[in-house]
Amino acid sequence: MMSDVNPLSRLRSVPTGAVADPIAQSLRDAGKGNEAAFADFYDLTSALVYGIVLKIVRDPSMSEEVTQEVYVELWRLAPRFDDKRGSAKGWAATIAHRRAVDRVRSEQAHRNRDQQEHERSDRPSDVVSETVLDGLDHARVQNALAGLTEAQREAVTLAYYGGHTYREVAALLDTPEGTIKTRIRDGLSRLRDDFGVAP
Amino acid sequence: MTNHDIHHLAGAYALDALDPEERWAFEAHYPTCDVCVQEVDTYRTVAVHLAEGVTTAPRADLKTAIMGEVATTRQVSPLVTQRVDELAERRRWRPAKPMALAAAAAVVLLLGVAGILSIGGGPSDTERILAASDAVVTSLDGESGSVQVVWSEELDKVAIFGNGLPDSGSDNEFALWAVQEDGVAPAGLFDAADDGGVSAVIDVGGVDPAGWGVTIEPNGGSEQPTGEILFIATL
Numbered sequence: 444m445m446s447d448v449n450p451l452s453r454l455r456s457v458p459t460g461a462v463a464d465p466i467a468q469s470l471r472d473a474g475k476g477n478e479a480a481f482a483d484f485y486d487l488t489s490a491l492v493y494g495i496v497l498k499i500v501r502d503p504s505m506s507e508e509v510t511q512e513v514y515v516e517l518w519r520l521a522p523r524f525d526d527k528r529g530s531a532k533g534w535a536a537t538i539a540h541r542r543a544v545d546r547v548r549s550e551q552a553h554r555n556r557d558q559q560e561h562e563r564s565d566r567p568s569d570v571v572s573e574t575v576l577d578g579l580d581h582a583r584v585q586n587a588l589a590g591l592t593e594a595q596r597e598a599v600t601l602a603y604y605g606g607h608t609y610r611e612v613a614a615l616l617d618t619p620e621g622t623i624k625t626r627i628r629d630g631l632s633r634l635r636d637d638f639g640v641a642p
Numbered sequence: 643m644t645n646h647d648i649h650h651l652a653g654a655y656a657l658d659a660l661d662p663e664e665r666w667a668f669e670a671h672y673p674t675c676d677v678c679v680q681e682v683d684t685y686r687t688v689a690v691h692l693a694e695g696v697t698t699a700p701r702a703d704l705k706t707a708i709m710g711e712v713a714t715t716r717q718v719s720p721l722v723t724q725r726v727d728e729l730a731e732r733r734r735w736r737p738a739k740p741m742a743l744a745a746a747a748a749v750v751l752l753l754g755v756a757g758i759l760s761i762g763g764g765p766s767d768t769e770r771i772l773a774a775s776d777a778v779v780t781s782l783d784g785e786s787g788s789v790q791v792v793w794s795e796e797l798d799k800v801a802i803f804g805n806g807l808p809d810s811g812s813d814n815e816f817a818l819w820a821v822q823e824d825g826v827a828p829a830g831l832f833d834a835a836d837d838g839g840v841s842a843v844i845d846v847g848g849v850d851p852a853g854w855g856v857t858i859e860p861n862g863g864s865e866q867p868t869g870e871i872l873f874i875a876t877l
Contacts, residue, residue, distance in 0.1 A: 474717070481712060485705055493700035495693040507704050514708045515715055520868055522720040529683065536693040537686055544658045545862075577697045584695025602659040603692050609654040610661060628653035631685045638691045640684055 467524075467531040474521035481518055488532060489514075490577060492539040499543040499606040509546050513539045544606045587637040595630030598623050652678050656685030662862055666831065669865060670847025673827040718868065767843040770794075771801040780854055782873035787838060789873050791818070791854045793846070800829065800844045807834040808872070810858045816840070817859040819867055820849035821874070829854070831863050853877055 466487045472480030492513055497506040517535060524531060588596050601612045609627060613620040635642060651668045654660050660668060672678035771777060774794035782789045787806020793799075802818060810816055810833070818829040829851070830844030853876040857869035 474720070476717060478709065478712060482705070482709060485708065489705065490697040490699045491693055493704070494696045494698035497698050498696045507700060507707075510700060510704060511708050511711065515711050518712045519715055519717055522717050523866070523868070529686070530690075533686060533690045536690045540689065540693065541658050580694040580697060584692060587691070588695075599657070599692075602654065602657045603689060604696065607659065608661055609659045612659070624650055624654055627657065627659065628650065631653045631656070631688050634688045634691070635684055638688060640687045640691070642680075642684055 464526070464531065466535075467526045470517075470521055470524050470531040470534075471526075473518065474524055481521070484517075484531070485514060488535045491532065492535055495536060495539050496543040498604050499540070499547055505546070506543075509542055510539070513542050516542070540603070547606045587634055590637055591630050591633055595626045595633065598626035599630040599634070602627055648672075649675070649678060652681035653685055656682050656689055666828075666863060667847070669828050669863065670830065670845070670849075673822075673825070674848050674850065718870070767797075767799060768801050768841075771797055771799050771843065778877055780875055780877050782854060782856065782875045784856075784873040789840065789856060793851065793854075793877075798846060798848060800846050802832060802840060802842050802844060804834075804840045805838055807838045807840055808858075809838075810834065813861055814858045814869075815861055815863065816872075817857050817863050817867070817869075818844060818846075819855040819857065820846065820851035821853035821855055821876075822850050823852060826855065826867060828863055828865065831859070851877060 466484065469480045469484035469487060473484055489510070493506065493510045496509045496513065497503065500506045500509055513535070516538060524534065529537075588600070591599065597616065598609075598612055601607050601615060602609060605612075607615065609623045610620055612618075612627075613623040616623070648668060648671050651660060651664060652672070655665065655668050655672070668678075672682060771792055771794050774797055776794055776796050778793050778795075780791045780793070782791060782804075787804055787808075789802060789804030789807070792801040792803075800818065807816065815831045815833055817831050820827045820829040827849050829846040829849050832840060832842040832844060834840040853874065855867065855874040856872045857867045858872065859867070859869050
């Protein structure tokens, strides 16, 4: 992965006190029509974007389609990127998740994924290619999720990784909708503390 | 839905786990609510961490395909949201008509739509908005067509009329935006008829507009304007 650009080398090349977020810088430059900067932005974020899309969509070729839509959208909107409103990485992940969810929800009219959801949730992806950094991130997130109650973990992961609405999660778990809403919120609050996100 | 209920949607919203109706109700609400804004920001950041837990490298040739499409895709113009009057000065967006003209236009408008107002029993939403003592009429003129926005703060609704709107395409809707001191807030979505006419009532969700704007957005709307601005004017 990331054949020609190693994100670590990029980070090290940034002088102290200069731009600390190479992802934001590449997106800002891309916003001026700079395709090479957008290629850098892609290298720095594609594993994040494709990973979350694949997790939700599951089908690799459909995931590539959605990932392409996400990047063309990010390119189109890059002139409006404003890092005062959030990080570039966060923007990419938010758009990727939203697009993936929109895709599976429109696909749901054709086939019902719900029944297969639980058995398939641990299916390994076709492309297993992780850097050490990815591995650390994965472990960190698994640890944080392990700190939730079983009920919170189930609600958060079915919603975020499963791409379900909280009402669908409630139906899947045969639990009142209000309870699911609360579990999602409580689970996220707990994760916020674990991840050290400022409240 | 009461305001108390809507605050509890921040978590589900940040995970894209709301039905479309709730999504829009929440998006109409949360930009005006400091608590919800902070919660959404926080939970979105948590969600990015969750995404980092499942990173997977795509096939190398996906980049080639994407860069190929990027090379032939036009970018949007940057959005200037600081001040409504700055926006209004920009030549391609004509400024609002003076109030008297707008009021006169509204009278013509009232006559024009009178035929559809009195169907059914009691007063329609449209009639109630037009009759509201606090109704504010704003004329928005664009390169194609014009739109009148009638807003009643008390009713928390907008009636929007117009003609000459472009075809939004089947995957898109028109979005009304409230241009506020703190930025742009979504005020609601509407569709136009095939002939480019529009007559709609929108629940605007407690906006505090200094102006209105209209863009075309993907179905379901966007949190912030992403499409070209078709109409914009100060109140």
